[in-house]
Amino acid sequence: MTRTHTIGPLFTDFYELTMAASYFDHHVFDSATFSVFIRNQPMLRSYFVAAGLEQVVDELNNFHFNDCEIAYLKETDLFSADFLSYLTDLRFTGQLRAMAEGTIFFPNEPILEISAPIIEAQLLETFILNTIGFQTMIATKAARCIHAAKGRPLLDFSLRRTQGQDAGNKVARSTYLAGFNSTSNVLAGKLYDIPLSGTMAHSFVTAFESEIDAFQAFYKTFPDASVFLIDTYDTLEGARNAARVAKHMQQHGHHLIGVRLDSGDMTELSQQVRAILDEEGLPNVKIFVSSGFDEFKITDVLARGARIDAFGVGTKMGVSADAPYLDIVYKMVRYKDRNVRKLSSEKITLAGEKQLFRKYDPNGFYAEDTIGLRDDIIEGTEPLLETIMENGKIVAPIPPLQTIRGRFKQNFSKLDDRFKTCKKVYPVHLSTRLKRLQDIV
Amino acid sequence: MTRTHTIGPLFTDFYELTMAASYFDHHVFDSATFSVFIRNQPMLRSYFVAAGLEQVVDELNNFHFNDCEIAYLKETDLFSADFLSYLTDLRFTGQLRAMAEGTIFFPNEPILEISAPIIEAQLLETFILNTIGFQTMIATKAARCIHAAKGRPLLDFSLRRTQGQDAGNKVARSTYLAGFNSTSNVLAGKLYDIPLSGTMAHSFVTAFESEIDAFQAFYKTFPDASVFLIDTYDTLEGARNAARVAKHMQQHGHHLIGVRLDSGDMTELSQQVRAILDEEGLPNVKIFVSSGFDEFKITDVLARGARIDAFGVGTKMGVSADAPYLDIVYKMVRYKDRNVRKLSSEKITLAGEKQLFRKYDPNGFYAEDTIGLRDDIIEGTEPLLETIMENGKIVAPIPPLQTIRGRFKQNFSKLDDRFKTCKKVYPVHLSTRLKRLQDIV
Numbered sequence: 001m002t003r004t005h006t007i008g009p010l011f012t013d014f015y016e017l018t019m020a021a022s023y024f025d026h027h028v029f030d031s032a033t034f035s036v037f038i039r040n041q042p043m044l045r046s047y048f049v050a051a052g053l054e055q056v057v058d059e060l061n062n063f064h065f066n067d068c069e070i071a072y073l074k075e076t077d078l079f080s081a082d083f084l085s086y087l088t089d090l091r092f093t094g095q096l097r098a099m100a101e102g103t104i105f106f107p108n109e110p111i112l113e114i115s116a117p118i119i120e121a122q123l124l125e126t127f128i129l130n131t132i133g134f135q136t137m138i139a140t141k142a143a144r145c146i147h148a149a150k151g152r153p154l155l156d157f158s159l160r161r162t163q164g165q166d167a168g169n170k171v172a173r174s175t176y177l178a179g180f181n182s183t184s185n186v187l188a189g190k191l192y193d194i195p196l197s198g199t200m201a202h203s204f205v206t207a208f209e210s211e212i213d214a215f216q217a218f219y220k221t222f223p224d225a226s227v228f229l230i231d232t233y234d235t236l237e238g239a240r241n242a243a244r245v246a247k248h249m250q251q252h253g254h255h256l257i258g259v260r261l262d263s264g265d266m267t268e269l270s271q272q273v274r275a276i277l278d279e280e281g282l283p284n285v286k287i288f289v290s291s292g293f294d295e296f297k298i299t300d301v302l303a304r305g306a307r308i309d310a311f312g313v314g315t316k317m318g319v320s321a322d323a324p325y326l327d328i329v330y331k332m333v334r335y336k337d338r339n340v341r342k343l344s345s346e347k348i349t350l351a352g353e354k355q356l357f358r359k360y361d362p363n364g365f366y367a368e369d370t371i372g373l374r375d376d377i378i379e380g381t382e383p384l385l386e387t388i389m390e391n392g393k394i395v396a397p398i399p400p401l402q403t404i405r406g407r408f409k410q411n412f413s414k415l416d417d418r419f420k421t422c423k424k425v426y427p428v429h430l431s432t433r434l435k436r437l438q439d440i441v
Numbered sequence: 442m443t444r445t446h447t448i449g450p451l452f453t454d455f456y457e458l459t460m461a462a463s464y465f466d467h468h469v470f471d472s473a474t475f476s477v478f479i480r481n482q483p484m485l486r487s488y489f490v491a492a493g494l495e496q497v498v499d500e501l502n503n504f505h506f507n508d509c510e511i512a513y514l515k516e517t518d519l520f521s522a523d524f525l526s527y528l529t530d531l532r533f534t535g536q537l538r539a540m541a542e543g544t545i546f547f548p549n550e551p552i553l554e555i556s557a558p559i560i561e562a563q564l565l566e567t568f569i570l571n572t573i574g575f576q577t578m579i580a581t582k583a584a585r586c587i588h589a590a591k592g593r594p595l596l597d598f599s600l601r602r603t604q605g606q607d608a609g610n611k612v613a614r615s616t617y618l619a620g621f622n623s624t625s626n627v628l629a630g631k632l633y634d635i636p637l638s639g640t641m642a643h644s645f646v647t648a649f650e651s652e653i654d655a656f657q658a659f660y661k662t663f664p665d666a667s668v669f670l671i672d673t674y675d676t677l678e679g680a681r682n683a684a685r686v687a688k689h690m691q692q693h694g695h696h697l698i699g700v701r702l703d704s705g706d707m708t709e710l711s712q713q714v715r716a717i718l719d720e721e722g723l724p725n726v727k728i729f730v731s732s733g734f735d736e737f738k739i740t741d742v743l744a745r746g747a748r749i750d751a752f753g754v755g756t757k758m759g760v761s762a763d764a765p766y767l768d769i770v771y772k773m774v775r776y777k778d779r780n781v782r783k784l785s786s787e788k789i790t791l792a793g794e795k796q797l798f799r800k801y802d803p804n805g806f807y808a809e810d811t812i813g814l815r816d817d818i819i820e821g822t823e824p825l826l827e828t829i830m831e832n833g834k835i836v837a838p839i840p841p842l843q844t845i846r847g848r849f850k851q852n853f854s855k856l857d858d859r860f861k862t863c864k865k866v867y868p869v870h871l872s873t874r875l876k877r878l879q880d881i882v
Contacts, residue, residue, distance in 0.1 A: 004445050007606050010628040013598070015639030017627065022641075022662035028648060072631045078666060118648060125642075129601040130609060157454070160570040161766045163604035165448050168571060170605050186458065187451040190513040198456030200463075201566075203773040206781045207469060207559060221463035225519060315766050324765035325602045325756050332644040340647045 006062045010069050012126045017073070020119045024083045031094070032118040033334040033353050034125065036132060039327035040107035046422045047415065048326075049143045049408060050103040050111055051174045052135030053388070054398040056096070056128055061394060063092040063120075092120055096389035099356065101398070102139075102177060102408035103384060104415055106428050109371055110354040110385060111136070118335065125330045133328040134167065135174045141295075141320040142178035143412060145313055147420050148298040153310040155197045156183040157290055158318025171318045177405050179412070180313075192401055199225070199260070205232040215245040223254040227288055230259045230273070239273040243280040258286035258309065266291075267306040274307035288312060294321065339441050351441040352434060357381035365416050372431030447503045451510050453567045458514070461560045465524045472535070473559040474775040474794050475566065477573060480768040481548035487863045488856065489767075490584050490849060491544040491552055492615045493576030494829070495839040497537070497569055502835060504533040504565075535561055537830035540797065542839070543580075543618060543849030544825060545856055547869050550812055551795040551826060552577070559776065566771045574769040575608065576615045582736075582761040583619035584853060586754055588861050589739040594751040596638045597624040598731055599759025612759045618846050620853070621754075633842055640666075640701070646673040656686040664695040668729055671700045671714070680714040684721040699727035699750065707732075708747040715748035729753060735762065780882050792882040793875060798822035806857050813872030 023029070038048060065073075065087045073079055073087070094116020105111060112132060114121045145154055156175045162168040172188030182197040183189060189196045200218055208214035215228045228245070230238030239259060246256035259277070261269050266289050277285050289301075290312030298311055315321065331349045332340055339351035353374040359381045361367040370378055374385075388396045399407075418424045464470070479489060506514075506528045514520055514528070535557020546552060553573060555562045586595055597616045603609040613629030623638040624630060630637045641659055649655035656669045669686070671679025680700060687697035700718070702710050707730050718726050730742075731753030739752055756762070772790040773781055780792035794815040800822045802808040811819055815826075829837045840848075859865045 008628070010631055011600075011606060011609065012627050013600055013625040013639050014627050014630070014637040015625065015641055018640050018659075018663060018666075019642060019645045022645070022659050023648070025662045026658045028658075032644070032648065034644070069631070073627075076637065078663065122642075122644065126601045130603060130606065133602055134605050159452075159454055160567045160771075161574055161769070162571060163575050163760065163765070164607035164611050165452060165571065166605035166607035168452065184454040184456065186453050186455050186514075187449070189455070190451055190510070196455040196517065198454050199459050200456055201460060201563075203473070203475070203563065204460045204463070206773055207464070207473065207776050217467050217469075218459075218463050221466045222459060222519065225459075319604065319760075319765040321765050324604070324760040324762050328602070330601075332647055335648050 003066070006059050007127070008069060009063060009065055009123060010072070011130075012123060016123050016125055018078070019122055021079055021083050023119050023122070024086055029117050029119065030336040031115055032121045032332055033113055033115040034121050034330050035110050035333045035354060036112040036128060036328065036330050037108055037110055038136070039329065041323060041327060042107075042425070043422055044323040045140060046106075046419055046424070047140070047426065048105050048136055049139035049178055050099050050105060050136055051101050051139035051177055052132040052170075053098050053101045053112070055131050055135075056098075056112070057388060057394060057398055059127060059131075060092045060096060060124070060389060060392075063090075065090065090120065091392060092116065092124075092389075093392040094120055094389070095387065095391070097385045097387050099384045100386070100404070100407065102404040102411060104366075104411050105356070105384070106369060106426050109356050109369060109428060113353060113385065115353070129328055129330050133326050135170050136328070137320050137323070137326045138171050138174035138318070139178045141317050141323075142175040142180055143408075144295040144420075145298060145311075145317055146179040146412070148295040148302070149311055150302065152308065153181040154179070155310060155312045156180050156185065156318070157312040157314040159185045161315040162318045167318070173401065175317070177401065178408055179405065199227040200229050202229060202232045202262075205229060211238060212241045212245065215241060219245055219249055219254070219256070223249065223252075226256055227258045227260050228256065229262060231261050231263050235261060235264055235269050236272055236276065239276040242285070243277060243282055246282050246285055247280065256282070256285050258288050260288040260290060260312070262289070262291045266308065267301050267304040270301075270307045271305065286310060290314060292316065296322075339437060341441060350430070350434065350438060352437045354385070354434070356384040357431075358384055360414070365414050366419075366426070368427040368429065370429045370431050371434060373433050373437065376431045376433055378431065444507070447500050448568070449510060450504060450506055450564060451513070452571075453564060457564050457566055459519070460563055462520055462524050464560050464563070465527055466521075470558050470560065471777040472556055473562045473773055474554055474556040475562050475771050476551050476774045476795060477553040477569060477769065477771050478549055478551055479577070480770065482764065482768060483548075483866070484863055485764040486581060487547075487860055487865070488581070488867065489546050489577055490580035490619055491540050491546060491577055492542050492580035492618055493573040494539050494542045494553070496572050496576075497539075497553070498829060498835060498839055500568060500572075501533045501537060501565070501830060501833075504531075506531065531561065532833060533557065533561055533565075533830075534833040535830070536828065536832070538826045538828050540825045541827070541845070541848065543845045543852060545807075545852050546797070546825070547810060547867050550797050550810060550869060554794060554826065556794070570769055570771050574767050576611050577769070578761050578764070578767045579612050579615035579759070580619045582758050582764075583616040583621055584849075585736040585861075586739060586752075586758055587620040587853070589736040589743070590752055591743065593749065594622040595620070596751060596753045597621050597626065597759070598753040598755040600626045602756040603759045608759070614842065616758070618842060618849055620846065620850060640668040641670050643670065643673045643703075646670060652679060653682045653686065656682060660686055660690055660695070660697070664690065664693075667697055668699045668701050669697065670703060672702050672704050676702060676705055676710050677713055677717065680717040683726075684718060684723055687723050687726055688721065697723070697726050699729050701729040701731060701753070703730070703732045707749065708742045708745040711742075711748045712746065727751060731755060733757065737763075780878060782882060791871070791875065791879060793878045795826070795875070797825040798872075799825055801855070806855050807860075807867070809868040809870065811870045811872050812875060814874045814878065817872045817874055819872065
């Protein structure tokens with residue numbers, strides 16, 4: 001039996017299974033709550049964009065070990081027949097509480113909590129961290145690019161250098177969620193109904209006798225959907241060749257969408273190419289750029305006066321190159337009737353099941369957050385964690401990606417620009433009751 | 442139809458398909474050769490370890506568009522019925538030449554070449570770059586960790602923070618290829634027959650009334666396969682608790698494999714814990730560590746005298762944090778009877794179909810490499826690229842992972858240690874004929 005849709009429960013660290021076996025041996029079946037949060041990296045990220053919940057719900061809703069998976073575990077000779085039989089019947093029967101995808105949040109705030117018999121909750125750790133961590137990291141990086149581009153369209157061009165195949169698809173989904181216009185990833189376009197973009201590479205241009213031959217050939221196939229890549233030989237000569245073909249297209253009732261630059265000094269070249277296109281009476285032919293763009297390079301070229309209409313954003317965004325992992329953790333905060341936490345060392349966690357409360361200012365902007373106990377009541381705030389699954393069943397279905405995308409856009413407009421860089425820390429407090437609990441655990 | 446094994450041809454940048462449609466329109470079907478190499482990042486990586494070929498061969502061998510994929514392309518309204526019909530019948534009919542997995546190579550050297558009708562060759566670009574690039578990056582990072590650990594076992598603990606699910610599995614395979622002993626990733630263990638490792642997390646310890654209760658419970662389930670995590674409360678007290686249980690185990694004929702430290706100053710703590718275990722007459726109980734290890738931290742703690750027997754290596758290795766992408770490219774070097782290359786800007790490529798020639802010194806160590814034309818003959822050297830597929834059929838099957846792992850180990854012993862850091866550049870030349878060709882292209 002091969003899985004076709006979910007990844008399955010073997011996508012886990014082995015210790016989740018050895019711990020489960022020992023819990024089973026000792027009849028440890030009480031309910032535990034695990035809380036997910038991201039530790040502070042203050043120089044790198046001031047805010048995060050929640051993403052990945054859809055896949056978590058899908059996996060939990062289909063959680064089971066199939067025969068082939070049980071047979072593999074049996075081969076290890078480490079697990080008793082009773083335990084394997086128990087795993088065969090295991091389903092997720094617990095509660096999932098989480099903030100909606102597209103929610104903006106801050107370091108140390110609870111993103112998601114699982115309450116379930118301890119074996120179920122423990123077995124989900126690795127999958128949840130991987131799934132929420134990666135997609136949140138990319139949605140966050142994408143949001144930073146969106147902010148830098150000041151309204152200009154962004155295109156996801158990262159697929160060739162994402163860290164594997166699943167990453168390529170999840171980058172397309174997470175960037176679209178955060179406001180990108182399209183992706184070059186055809187499979188992701190199909191999976192998630194994301195618009196596609198892409199026209200030609202340098203190899204296309206070199207496969208024809210001349211650059212102008214290549215442009216003409218392409219336009220004949222895509223008379224109203226062409227963007228010509230103009231830097232294969234000489235960028236300014238390429239711009240003139242593109243202009244020649246564009247004017248020919250106009251005479252036949254067609255329109256060249258744009259030209260693309262993929263190398264060189266983007267500020268200077270974009271200004272020169274804009275001048276050539278304008279002189280040729282082609283002010284509506286747009287300038288696309290690609291090659292090494294991320295939020296830092298976008299900010300830089302725009303500050304220097306680049307004439308760029310849209311950015312293809314690739315590798316550095318697709319691997320979150322300046323911060324390629326988040327310090328995301330899944331920590332037990334309650335077991336049976338005890339609030340618990342790990343005490344040693346620098347890695348402090350807060351005991352207790354939590355809720356996150358957001359307060360708005362009179363203009364609708366985010367004012368401050370309070371991390372509280374789940375049953376805290378904090379007037380004048382919006383609680384952000386909601387119950388998504390109860391007794392293993394979905395009670396709040398995940399909305400379509402378009403809805404999530406719209407929600408993020410609205411959320412992002414409510415976060416004051418000064419909190420969108422790492423220079424200003426957004427205020428996050430602990431509630432009185434949560435603080436008091438830590439003293440008595 | 443859902444794919445269960447291969448990822449399929451929609452895992453591609455959209456422009457590969459628009460170029461293909463235009464080639465088709467203009468009857469451009471001649472053969473092209475594309476060459477894959479990694480541009481130099483001299484401060485970050487001095488050598489690379491080839492990985493990922495197995496999946497490339499598997500995908501090329503099964504290359505086809507299924508009905509569901511064609512239907513999706515039809516929905517875009519950009520492609521003619523004739524072109525879609527052509528795609529439906531398309532299979533890989535070309536040649537694949539590549540260096541074996543586990544081969545050590547250097548910047549700008551050809552890793553893999555595809556020669557096929559241009560549409561086939563073009564459509565494979567994104568998949569090949571993603572597949573070879575990521576796995577080579579991780580195998581290389583893993584080799585750097587292996588070198589730093591000086592013979593101590595390394596365990597892949599990265600799964601929770603790899604960039605998605607496919608990455609998690611490929612990291613396990615690539616690290617095992619490069620000499621890691623095991624992985625925590627159960628699914629990868631099943632997929633690739635890699636030994637598993639992992640025992641307990643902090644949550645296990647906190648789920649019991651006391652630390653010693655947790656150790657005893659675990660030992661009863663795994664009497665001969667236990668490693669106790671000792672830093673949940675106080676590391677040195679944890680070491681004493683572990684020693685108590687270990688001596689109890691000895692009385693019952695069992696052996697504690699080790700203890701694990703996951704926080705704090707690893708050098709100092711490992712020395713103190715070693716002293717406690719030795720005093721208790723437990724010199725065979727090993728010290729495992731985890732938390733933030735990569736080649737840099739391994740080197741550092743060993744230089745400072747840490748008493749560590751094995752390293753769990755996680756996040757920073759699993760995302761190659763110091764170099765989270767390679768500048769890997771897939772460039773057309775020949776089309777029809779012409780040698781071609783892109784000329785503009787700083788990104789120079791070398792025209793022509795290539796071979797890589799390695800020369801050894803009298804002691805069997807690598808002496809120097811020459812990048813030459815495919816039909817160069819360079820005496821006293823070993824050619825490293827071999828034909829893997831011909832006319833779309835496999836002619837040199839990929840060996841088992843164990844064989845590749847053994848080959849890498851042997852190769853790595855032939856690379857002098859001074860080339861294993863970025864301080865000394867391994868000599869790579871161009872052959873006379875390859876140089877001459879560039880002048881006349």
